[in-house]
Amino acid sequence: MRMYDIIEKKRDGKELTEEEIYFFITGYTKGDIPDYQVSALMMAIYFQDMNEKERATLTKAMVESGDQIDLSPISGIKVDKHSTGGVGDTTTLVLAPLVASVGAPVAKMSGRGLGHTGGTIDKLESVPGFHTEISNEEFIDLVNKNKVSVIGQTGNLTPADKKLYSLRDVTATVNSIPLIASSIMSKKIASGADAIVLDVKTGAGAFMKEIDDAKELAKAMVSIGNQVGRNTMAVISDMSQPLGFAIGNSLEVKEAIDTLQGKGPKDLTELCLVLGSQMVVLAEKASSIEEARSMLEENIANGKAYEHFKTFLASQGGDPSVIDNTDLLPKANKQIDITAEQSGAVQTIIADQIGTAAMMLGAGRATKESEIDLSAGILLHKKVGDSVQVGELLLTLHTNIEHVEPVIDLIKSSIIISKDMVEAPKLIYGTITE
Ligand code: URA
Ligand code: CA
Numbered sequence: 001m002r003m004y005d006i007i008e009k010k011r012d013g014k015e016l017t018e019e020e021i022y023f024f025i026t027g028y029t030k031g032d033i034p035d036y037q038v039s040a041l042m043m044a045i046y047f048q049d050m051n052e053k054e055r056a057t058l059t060k061a062m063v064e065s066g067d068q069i070d071l072s073p074i075s076g077i078k079v080d081k082h083s084t085g086g087v088g089d090t091t092t093l094v095l096a097p098l099v100a101s102v103g104a105p106v107a108k109m110s111g112r113g114l115g116h117t118g119g120t121i122d123k124l125e126s127v128p129g130f131h132t133e134i135s136n137e138e139f140i141d142l143v144n145k146n147k148v149s150v151i152g153q154t155g156n157l158t159p160a161d162k163k164l165y166s167l168r169d170v171t172a173t174v175n176s177i178p179l180i181a182s183s184i185m186s187k188k189i190a191s192g193a194d195a196i197v198l199d200v201k202t203g204a205g206a207f208m209k210e211i212d213d214a215k216e217l218a219k220a221m222v223s224i225g226n227q228v229g230r231n232t233m234a235v236i237s238d239m240s241q242p243l244g245f246a247i248g249n250s251l252e253v254k255e256a257i258d259t260l261q262g263k264g265p266k267d268l269t270e271l272c273l274v275l276g277s278q279m280v281v282l283a284e285k286a287s288s289i290e291e292a293r294s295m296l297e298e299n300i301a302n303g304k305a306y307e308h309f310k311t312f313l314a315s316q317g318g319d320p321s322v323i324d325n326t327d328l329l330p331k332a333n334k335q336i337d338i339t340a341e342q343s344g345a346v347q348t349i350i351a352d353q354i355g356t357a358a359m360m361l362g363a364g365r366a367t368k369e370s371e372i373d374l375s376a377g378i379l380l381h382k383k384v385g386d387s388v389q390v391g392e393l394l395l396t397l398h399t400n401i402e403h404v405e406p407v408i409d410l411i412k413s414s415i416i417i418s419k420d421m422v423e424a425p426k427l428i429y430g431t432i433t434e
Pocket of ligand 1: 165174179180181183184207
C-alpha cells in the first residue's frame with residue numbers, strides 16, 4: 001500500500017477502506033509516513049469529507065494507536081460526559097457528585113484549562129489538599145466505593161490524535177467535522193466509558209459558533225459512538241454568554257456548591273439536570289428522563305448530592321470543611337466592581353471575550369506553561385435579558401494582578417446594554433440520539 005494512492009483516492013472524493021485508514025494512522029503514529037503526506041490527506045478530507053463508516057474507522061484506528069483504559073473492574077455502566085468547551089462551564093463539578101449520588105458510576109478522566117476554557121482539575125484543586133495524581137487501582141477502588149473519582153490524564157492515550165491535531169493546527173485543517181468528531185471521540189472511547197453524554201456548545205464562546213455546525217458535529221460524534229458500541233447521545237446548549245455567574249476556579253467551586261444545594265444559577269442548574277438525567281438513564285439507574293430528573297432533584301433537595309461532593313473531595317485529599325465554609329477557598333486580594341453606564345436590558349455578554357478577560361485576571365493559561373491563580377476570575381451579577389439601571393452592579397473582577405485597565409476595557413466592550421427589552425437566550429437547542 002502506498003500513501004500516495006490513499007491521498008489521490010481521497011482527493012478524488014472516493015471512500016477509503018478500513019485497511020487504508022489503519023495504514024496511514026499506524027504509519028503516521030510510528031513516524032513511517034511524513035508530515036507532508038498526512039497534511040495533504042488532511043486537506044483532501046477537509047474538502048471531500050468522510051462518510052459515517054470512514055469516520056468510525058478513523059476513530060477506531062486512533063483509539064488503537066495507544067493505550068486504552070480498562071474500566072471493567074468497576075461494576076455498573078460507566079457514563080462519561082464531555083463538553084466541547086465553554087466559558088464558566090461549571091457542569092462537571094456539579095454533575096460528578098450529583099449523578100454519583102443516585103448510584104450511577106462516574107469514572108472521570110479530566111484535563112487542565114487552556115486559553116479561555118477552564119479545566120475541571122484546576123477547579124477542583126481550589127479545594128486545599130485535593131489531588132488527582134492517583135494510581136489507576138486507587139481510581140477504580142474509589143469509583144466502586146463512592147461511585148465517583150476524577151483522575152488526571154494518564155498513559156499514552158491516542159498518540160495518533162496528538163500528532164494529527166498538532167499538524168492540523170498549522171495546516172488550516174482543524175475546522176473539519178470528520179476530523180474534529182474523530183479526534184474528540186477517540187479520546188473519550190480510549191478513556192473507557194460504556195456510555196457517553198456529549199454537551200455540544202454553540203455561540204460566541206464555543207468551538208462551533210453556529211447552531212447548524214454544532215448540530216452537524218453532534219450528529220457526527222453520536223454516530224461514531226454508537227457505531228463503535230458506546231451508547232452515545234448529545235445535547236446542544238447555548239454558549240453565547242458564560243454559563244452561570246462564576247468564571248474562574250474557586251469562584252466556580254463555590255457556584256457548584258450553591259447549585260448542589262439548590263441555590264445555583266438557573267441556567268447552570270437546568271443544564272446539569274438535563275445532562276444528568278441523560279447520564280442516569282444511560283447508566284440504567286432510571287427508566288425514563290422524567291424519573292431520572294426527579295431522582296436528581298430529590299437528592300439536591302435532601303442534601304445527599306451536597307454530602308456526596310464532600311465525600312468525593314475528602315476521598316482525594318480535599319479538605320471538606322472548605323465546602324461548609326467557602327470563605328476558606330482561595331481569595332483574591334482585589335475585588336473590582338463594574339457598574340452599568342446606561343439603563344436598559346443586557347443584550348449580549350460575549351462569552352469568549354469574558355473568558356479571555358478572566359484568563360488575563362489570572363484564572364486561565366495563555367500557554368500550557370502559564371501559572372494559574374485559583375482565586376482569580378469574574379462574577380457576573382446580570383445575565384442576558386436582565387434589566388439594569390445606570391450605576392447598578394454588572395460584574396465583579398477578582399484578581400491579584402496590577403494592571404487591570406486593559407481587562408476592564410475588554411470587559412466593557414463585551415457587555416452590550418440595549419434600551420429595548422431583551423429575551424433571555426434559549427439554553428437547550430435540542431438533543432441528538434441518532
Ligand atoms: N478538540 C479536539 O479535541 N479535537 C479537535 O479536533 C478539535 C477540538
Ligand atoms: Ca459558571
